[in-house]
Amino acid sequence: MDLLYKIFLDPFVQMGAAPDLLVQTLWEGLVAGVLYALIALGYVLIYKASGVFNFAQGIMVVFAALTLVGVAARLRQWGVAPGDVAAYGALVLTALVMLGLAWGVERVMLRPLVNQPEIILFMATFGLTYFLIGFGELLFGGEPKVMITDDLHLPRGALEFKMLGGFVSLQKIDVAAAVIASIMVAALALFFQKTRIGRALRAVADSHKAALSVGISLEQIWVTVWFAAGIVALATGIMWGARSDVSFALQTLALKALPVLILGGFTSIPGAIVGGVIIGVGEKLGEFYWGPLLGSGIESWLAYVIALVFLLFRPQGLFGEKIIERI
Amino acid sequence: MLYREAGQFKTTYGADQSVFPIRQDRIGIAIILLVAFVLVPLLASSFVLSAVFIPVLVFSLAAIGLNLLTGYAGQVSLGTGAFMGVGAYTCYKLTTYLPQANIIVLILASGLGSAAIGTVFGLPSLRIKGFYLAVATLAAQFFLSWSFVRIPWLYNYNVSGAIEVPTRTMLGVAVTGPNATPLTRYLVVLSIVTLMTWVASNLLRGRIGRTWMAVRDMDIAAELIGIRLYSAKLLAFAVSSFYCGVAGAIMVFLWFGAAEADSFNIDQSFLILFMVIVGGLGSLIGSFFGAIFIWGLPIVLRAAPEFFGLTIRAATVEHLQFMIVGALIIFFLIAEPAGLARLWQIGKQKLRVWPFPY
């Protein structure tokens, strides 16, 4: 009886007792959700356009962030004048690096594996992940780095609101992240729906063979989309890195994007945001209000269990297409 | 020319369906067993036993477990590490409660604990397929990893959170614990792994193996020939977790001698998955190949610079390891998605016609 009270009633009582804390928690959840969604977006882009589940998206985020910081540091070292010029220069150069990476991945990994079953491509991205981990550590070293937030002119500090009997504090960088993410999502969604290249991308995701037979250049498409995912990864890396340092631990955090994808579907761009927010908010609420019941650290698995429960009722996710198997 | 079956006729179906129907294979396996049980103990140093042979055997067993589930039954699983952990902790609790019982019996019994948990986490497999199931197994992995730390009862309320293996003897010889020699431990591990490999091959050659492969290849058709999908999948989860659980128990009791929750995290799951991919999905012998390869590669890489007279920092070697493993996985998937096992089959094929090219 007492247990039932603790699980089903008490947390809500607590929520009501300190509504400003509730809002704060919801906000934190939203922010986490937006960041998960950004990573998920990278997965969706690549999956939507090449049918590949890019397990390496997480490490691409880390790699992009590390490259940015590293190049910016180099540029400053070589005396390329003020910090922010170096920062934006590094931004451009990093984008080029991601383009190079996209080209490399297409050439070495995707082209030889054209037409192979999805699971093979998925496992190949495992290999890519490990390769990039080693390569990244080799180039940049394993210690955490600080993101060049100031040089990029990203806002610092917090907005404080007095509400609901207490304080709610929103970090400005989080607001910026939410805004940037929303813009990216909208832009990408439009791109896929309205443009010729977007259509071609969707065709490729459906069937490599068929797309080839209509004359779509798979190579160009793939480089384009992996580059786009690389840019998303860069943005994600900047946002994540601005909140906490850039380290390889981020890579495992990227696995959290999987529950997001399950909720939002693997091929839906708006789904990534919706899924991300649900997971982020669910996780934060769960951890804050129910966590003390079970002991700390439940955020390590809560997202997955949420996704699992969801899958049991709707195996194709919120936005995914229902798979009808024909025989 | 060496590897010809010509002249080897089978007069019974039973003979045709045996594990090694070809005489050369039988000789081969006899040699391997001879080397493993006799020559290695005689010739290998304690260090090599502890650092190479025992680990490879442990991982081979875990790889077989994963292979049964993913390679044969087609259910993708990323929870291998966690199931190994369940086996290890079960064994630890069993030795705490039954200090007089034979340790090998307890190790095998702990597989049952793992099988039970594995079956529970396999329940979603009726509704969820393929890739989504993999994510569901991640839920198992992370939840179990968390509980290894959060349930102090598991590690007997030890302050450090780690478990230490108690000494257990058999026939007067220390088998586990600080007094057990590498040789003893090696022989015990070898025996368990050999036995369980034989059992796995029995399962796979019969009705159950065919059922699993049918579920893997086309589950709709499997249903229509009368296979109950749900029981087949749950059985796969149960048996696979059994194998992983025993592997986990052996890992802690006969190799490390101690363990902490971190030994059974997601990285362990990935490690075993790589072994299965590189070795060959759906191949028992591939499990061994994969374990040897993935375990042996870093050893070779660490030794190589010295061998060539170069000095490279240890950290760099580790980075290079990651890069090479990653690149090799991609290479394998391009060149031979069916892994080392397939290369082995091709090699045998070439031996059949050698010295002719085809």
Add this chain to the structure above:
Amino acid sequence: MTAGRGAGAHEALLSVEGVSLAFGGVKALTDVSFDVRKGEIRAIIGPNGAGKTSMLNVINGFYRPQDGRITFKGRTRSAMRPYEAARGGIARTFQNVALFRGMSALDNIMAGRTLKMHRGFFWQLIRFGPALAEEVEHRRKVEEIIDFLEIPQIRKTPVGRLPYGLQKRVELGRALAMEPDLLLLDEPMAGMNLEEKEDMSRYIIDANNHLGTTIALIEHDMGVVMDLSDRVVVLEYGRKIADGTPDEVKADHKVVAAYLGVPH
């Protein structure tokens, strides 16, 4: 070739009544009723998209009809389940050969014996003794089927490597291994040349004559249909438009119109 002596007892092994099936807005079947008598060879024909495969899928339990009933061996239900169909004695082949690609031809056909193999899990673990004896016993039966279908030389070949015609034969073998009472064949002759068709026809007739298997088949080759079947049911756009002996159906002007189109 003469048709099999067919309907011995005029007793319906299977009957479908008022079956309707729709996918979203697409109506695959509308109010279809017919029966299949024990021991006969029943052909289901019709132009593309008529719903023939959907009909088989309903009988098999793969699709659940929105309306109608299925009576098999005296038991009536609103929908079959695949496992029940298999256990009840219904076996089937598919248009796009649904073989287990990772296994050899022998293993595929042995898989068809699954329902008849009872040795439990623990015997399977050690194999020696009862499990092995059971394997050998069923292997014997499977070898009979392999001989019957004249495919001994490919028994160990992984089916993915076999040419299409042989794959279809292996699939037939797997279905026959179930020793079914009702065999559903979905375009067994598709993609075959004349010789292969004659072979396949021979197998079908033999299965019907010697094993007493009732057969329902979908086929496009009219010659085959006319020669092999005892009775024919014709579907068009999901509805039944004719039902009778091959000669009756051939003469039916509705059927002719369906296939050839009505002149405007």
